[in-house]
Amino acid sequence: MQMQVVGLTTPQEVYVASKDRKFRINELLVLEDLYQGNLIGEVVESNSYNRFIPLSIGSSIHDADVLESLKHLGYSISEDEINIAKVKLITEASFPVVTGSSVRLPAFDEVRGHLLKGVREDGLLLGEIKNTEETAATMEDDLKGLCEMFSGGKLYKTKNVPFFLDLRSFQQYPHIGVFGGSGSGKSFGLRVIMEEIMKHGFPALMLDPHYEMEFSESQESSEEKRDFKDNFRKFQIGEHIGVEFLNLSRGDLLALLSAVSPLTEAMSSAIESLHLRGDTYLSFSNRLELLSEALEMGRLRIEQALKQDMEPMEREKHVKMRQLLEEYQNIPLPSVQGIAWRLRRLHNSGLFSHDIKPVKEAMMQGKLAVIQGPIWLLQVFSTYLLSNIYRKRRDYKDGELKGEASGDYFPPFIIATDEAHNFAPKGRDAATKGIITEIAQEGRKYGVFLILATQRPTLLDETVTAQLNTKIIFRTVRASDIGTISEETDIKAEEARRLPYLPSGDAFVSSPLFGRTVAIRVRFPHTRSPHTQNPLDEIQLHRENSEDKLLEAIKPHLPIYAASFARAVEEINRQAGANYEVRTLKAALDTLVENGKLTRKASPLGDIYQMADIY
Structure with missing residues (x-):
């Protein structure tokens, strides 16, 4: 299998040609330069040509230097199928690569440092590095087949090099951004990240506006059954957790009320x-x-009321009102009414019925605490919660640095959320924006890290986006979002052009730890979302269950005569707890006839409904 450098070369990129082998995007190659030694490059563009397609059309890859070089190396331009790849060197060479240099596939040990970072035991196994099968064949056995992949409707063990995100590197390169449009695999990617964090027992907090971060149900088709029931706890705001009003400072109360409006x-x-x-x-x-x-x-009406005869409790109320009016007479009525409305809305949500103690306990135990609620309530509650636990962690670390012994230990932790642009929006205020921006800028030194997922990176606050050192980018279609991603990452122009067409589950990882963009496919999650049922299946299942339930309810009343429909409806409703009318029951019985579960016979007194023979 002959592969050679062709055409005009630079210290940054070259073209490689082969008669026998087609090149794959993002695969690594070894360029054997006689003067500089072995150089590692990555395929960023791949083309294949034959005699039926003129080489003079299309991309800039078909320049005169490439054509001339191919002829000198013995390629028959008019007859041979020629495969040409544009290859960018991972590390810039000292001078241009020699044209004609041999090119080969690397052994794993030659590119280990470019593919694996850190120690496997400290890594988050997110999936596989695409197009590395040949290199993976030379890996150690304990790195092979580490995860399950799903593609083309099939589940299989990976044959590529595994992709690990080093957890220890968070200290140096904190915070992760997960970007991708609807159906891109972003939510699955976020689920995989959280599963890996739970495997390491790293305390984490997940804000879940879609009620989908449930980790107790394993994937039925997976061979790798993992039980995360003991690794996470799920809380709903107002039902399990809330805010203890007595412990609120004025600043906390201001933040909560301003989060409502x-x-x-x-x-x-x-x-x-x-x-x-x-x-x-x-x-x-x-x-x-x-x-x-x-x-x-x-004041006048209150004074007049106090001069009248009234019940003691009513008098006490008016006296209190007079005192409040004297003390707060400069406060305008609309302000008091606005505050009261916001306070009532928080109280009606159940926010003041509980406290955050269960969340702190779960995190102290190294678990993932999943916080669920509507987006507006999550914004309100997380303002208080994030401020509270971040302050607790910060106070402990500051005390430790000052040499002050403190018994109030609180561990380092990760904060993750979907729909992050709602919590830290660009160009407008949000209750949570201040605390998330603070953590993005200062959290690293306290061991507090962010994982922010969003479909719209353009709408995410720029200060926060700039602090996301690692970005995992799934399929993205909007030009404005692709522009933001290109500005904020080291993603190459060729990769940016591929973003709208990435298959679901494929992603680019841009991280300073790797020094380049890595193309990966996210592994098959161990657990499944409660929202994975297809809506069509849901409708069919509900319809079947309703029919079976009705059939059981009417069995004692069969046969049903048209003349006795009214009495049958009354009895069926009473015994089955249903709410049929004559018209709706007849329609339901006709549907059962169509499905072959009942038969309908005409008679002089009207239709008669009976059980079908198969029953």
Whole structure:
């Protein structure tokens, strides 16, 4: 299998030709330069030609230097099939590569440093490096077949070099961005990352607006059964966790209320005055309601009311209103009403019914804590939660650096979220934006790291995007998003052009750890999302279950005569807990007839419905 360097070369890139072998994008080759020794290059463009297609058309690869070089090396331009690859050197050469140099496939040990980083035991096994089968054949046996892959409707053991993301490198290159459009495999990629983090027992927090980060159900088709039930805990805001109002500082309360809807300056000022140390939800909300009523009544009407005869409790209320009016007379009524509305919305969501203690306990145990809720409530709650646990970790590390013994240990942790552009949007404020930006910029020194996934990297805050050292990029179609990715990564122009056409599950990984963009395919997850059922299957299953349930309910009443439909409906509804009418029951029975479960016979008194013979 002869492969040679052809055409005009530079210290950065060359063209390689072969009669026998077709080149694959992203595969590594060894260029045997007589003067510089062996050089490693990556295929970034691949073409194949034969005598039926003129070489003078198409890409810039077909220049006169390449053609002339091919002729001198013995290629028959008019007869041979010629395969040509554009190869970029991973490390720039000292001077241009010699034309005619031999090219071969590398053994694994020759490119180990370009494919594997760190120690396998400290790595997150995300999948395989594409187009490395030949190189993988020379690996050690303990690196072969480490994960399952899914492609073309088939599940198989990988034959490529495994791709590990070194967990220890987070200290030097923190934070991961996961970008990709709908159906690109982004959510599966995020699931795989979280599974790997759980394998290492690294404390993590996952904000899950889609209610899909469930890790208790294994993939039925997988041979690698992994049980993560003991590695994660799932919490729903307002049902399992919340905010203990008594422990809220004024800053926390301001952040929570502004997360519901932005606060005016007058509202912020009012909260500063109205919120007192030791306030419970009840005491604070009562103060707001009384002050609102007092401002509506006005001093004169309150004084007039106090001169009248009234119940002791009512008098006490009016006295309290007069006191509040004297103390807070400069606070405008709309501000008090705005604060009260925001507070009621938080209370109605169940936010003040619980605390965050279960989340902290799960993280202290090295588990993944999955926080679920609607996006607006996640924004509200995570503002408080992230600030609280980050402050706890930061205080511990600062105390340790100052030599102050502290018993309040809190471990390093990872924060992950989908729809990250909602939590740190570009060009507008969001309640969580401040804390996420702070962690993005300073979290590394405290051992706090981010994994942010989004379909729209263009909408993610630029300061945050710039801090995402490792970016995993799935299929992306929008030109604006591709432009953002090109600016923020070392992705090459050829790879950027391929982004709209990447198969689901394929991705480019741009990381300073590798010094280049690596093409990978994400492994098959060990667990499955609760949302994987096809909507068509769901409809069919629901229809079948409904029919079976109806059949069981009407069996005691068969045969059903048209004349006795009204009585049959009444009995079926009472016994089966259904809510049929004569019209809807007849339609349902006709459907059962069409499906062969009942028969319908005409009679002088109307139709008669009976059980089909097969039943």
